[in-house]
Amino acid sequence: MTTLTQAVRSTTTPGEKPRRASRLRTETKRALPAFYWMVWPAVIAFAAFHTVPVLVGIFFSFTNYAGYGEWNFVGLSNYLNLFRDDRALQAYGFSFLIAIVATVLTNVISLAIALGLHSKIVAKNFWRGVYFVPYVIAILVIGYVFQFFFSNSLPKILSGVPLFADNILANPDWAWTAIVVLTVWQACAFAIIIYLAGLQTIPSELYEASAIDGATGWRQFRSITFPLIGAFFTINVVLSLKSFLQVFDQIISLTNGGPGTSTESVTLLIYRGGFTGGEFAYQTANAVIFFIVITVVSLFQFRVLQRREADF
């Protein structure tokens, strides 16, 4: 039993290489053939259905292919046109607006609720279960319920407030707020669980010690809780922003991109232009740009947030 526990420990420590190298079987250069047989089919399937579409997309982004018929190479003109396309620029602006506002709200709200759930409350597991419910519901389906709420219930309940009285979803300037509400409602479920797991890693002795030093409430949160769940904060922020930039289901169910194109996100634009607008090549170019944008944003966030973590 003890040896086994030691074995577990030594496999999980970083310095495992020398131990492994001393082993007879694994010392040989090549792995057993069975290991290759286990990996190759997956690699081939993955390349065929993931890497090939990526490469095909990049290839067609340099053509004028409409999705059918003949095509020719057009060089970089798709990319150049994108930067002059008001509809595309608006879609990027809109996606970033949604993503940033929803990321801030999701993280603030879920951190607050996670703190509440982590304190000693009655029926803790029940409440935790309630807050996780949105995770198992399809955004599209609950989105239609929200759509009814915004377009039919709210105008009657708040008939005195002009903004809500005539259906916020039909308002080009404010429809985005409804999309944020639905996005945050759904995303909080997952974020709360992550933060809750983070809070459980903080030893309670730290709070006791700081209480003796006279720290309470906000001070404890700022100096103990938040720094110690830094990694969880990073993960949540990066994941939320990345998925919110691709917002799609929410828009389909609430506004369908309208009124006009005022709530059209990049994903919706790629979908519409590519499948029904005869802009296959043009929208693949858009997709390539979108990929670069998302990657840059994610890496930038990791750098900034991780540096913050290290500061503490």
Next chain:
Amino acid sequence: MTTTTTTLAQAEEVVPDAPERRRSRAGRGADSDDTRRTNWWATALIAVCSLTILIPLYLAVAVSLKTPDQLVTGTGFELPDPIRWENFAEAWERTSFPQALMNTAFITVGSVVFTLLTSSIVAYAIARNLHRPFFKGVFFYLLAALFIPFPIIMLPLVKQTSLLGLDNQAGMILLYTIYGLSLNIFIYTAYIRSIPIELEEAARVDGASTWRVFWQVIFPLLGPMNATVGILTCVWAWNDFIMPLVVLTDPAARTLPLAQYVFQGQFNTDYTVAFASYLMAMAPLLIVYVFSQRWVISGVTRGSIK
């Protein structure tokens, strides 16, 4: 062989599984080792905030039980009176609910089964050979795909699936299995590397092949990770909208979310029937969740915390 089984039994206790332990503690005795006083303010706040989760669900139920003219006069939140159960029967017919349910269930079950079988094998091969350049390369190749969002491959993928005749349920299963690989291998690999290699060597000394070692020694130990990967895949495949929307072409292959989308497009003001249909689409997963709530939450937590 007896040696293998005894070591196995011991290892089951040894393999580190911190979240599991934490969960069971939280389940049984969180309150007994938590000496803090009950925080009534927090309880009240949490209860009030949870209304934001429950109100939309209540609205869905209330509207689905009303007659259309109750909606004309009210806000939707009033209790339905009289209750109109026919909404459900009508929704059942008009969205061809049984067919959509069968499609979704088939795709979900197929994806979960194939994902569990394939991801774990690939992860095992990678985890045991991570010091070899080839396997390390494969690991990072698959991991890099996590950065590539679906809209990027959407347009070419649709051409490809229709060309290969995969624009159907079987194609969806294949795609979920393949696209899940990146995250699942990430989840499995870390766990497999924490399983002591001595267990395998004992079996090998007894003459077991690598495949046999995997199926008889490693796979049975992957229980918690299988649960995590299974839950994540299940929720994803059941609720996904954009992939069925672009890949599936035959109306008979429609999944539940897709059926709601089509129904909404055709009868967009028929709210009472539509809401009955939404409820039926949400119900299966919600019911499963209600009964396995703790297990689902701990599974998802395990998948995201490293």
